[in-house]
Amino acid sequence: MEGIRLVRVVKIDGDEGLLESIDGLYRRVWNQSIKERLEKHMKYDGFRGYIMKSDDDEIIGFSYGYISRSGQYYHDLLANELGPIKYEKWLEDCFEFVELAVHPNHRNQGYGTILIHELLKEVTNKTTVLTTQVNNSSARNLYQRLGWLVVKEPFVPSKNDSPYVIMGKDL
Template sequence: MTVTVQLLNGEQTAELESELKKVFAEAFAEPPYGEGPADVERAFRRFRSQIRRRGFRAAIAFDDETVVGMAYGYPLSANTGWWDTLIDPVPGDLRHEDGKRTFGLFELAVRPPWRRQGIASHMHRVLIEGLDNARVLLNARPEATGAQAAYLAWGYRRVGSAIPWEGAARHDVMVLDLPHP
């Protein structure tokens, strides 16, 4: 069997919610995340509003009919609160959003049995290919050394730290500048 990645819009992604919950639950159950059923439900309450955002797109990995990975996001609005969660000061020009400048990558996960096969990298490439945004922004746990290594290898740079929601652990805020023709 060969893993394939499909680029989907919000409506198409919504149809896969139950399968994506399985990916999230398996990927984030282990350390350093330790997320359980309540965390999955919280993430998918956000998911239901995220899929309706302008410019939402998802790269979903399938092994035959089984969903084995997901990556999704959308362009940040001009009045996004993302930068307000930073605990480190950053220059104002880095924080500036206009509704088009930054694509927010909200989730990227691969189920454990399918890891270390290049699936995350493939989903990431499919997700950002053709974006007309200037950059991609994501939050990543510093203790997630595998994810951190991948992001750095893909060209992301750390620009600060954030507490993305009340009660969350500290996350590194990372930016990838996109090439423009």
């Protein structure tokens, strides 16, 4: 049975060690910290998050999101970008899919798909939205394969950012 890994999906909670492990994975994937932002987002309405752990307790990946509300930084950025008609469709009753990260050694094995399904399976909002870099073809392919649509492209969150794409899905 060598090569087969048993994995389990666990809810993200405020455990300091867990948050440090998530931050370590995020640093490995994106070369920056997420800990402070994650701690802030954990206080938002409807926060949901999951990690995937291997049989030896290694964090393979994580995903999280929350209910998108007026007054939240990213919600307001998206609202300004989308305009009133798309706002009504995509943001009025929306779960914001904030992060998905999978360890580089564990990609293309279905773990991202599992984390996405787990995150969204009990969400009661009408829609969900996310953003990813325009040139992140592996992420875009994954989301499109799972039924996400391009809502707007390009989207440049701030003048120093690279272009992103806003994607949405009816739930």
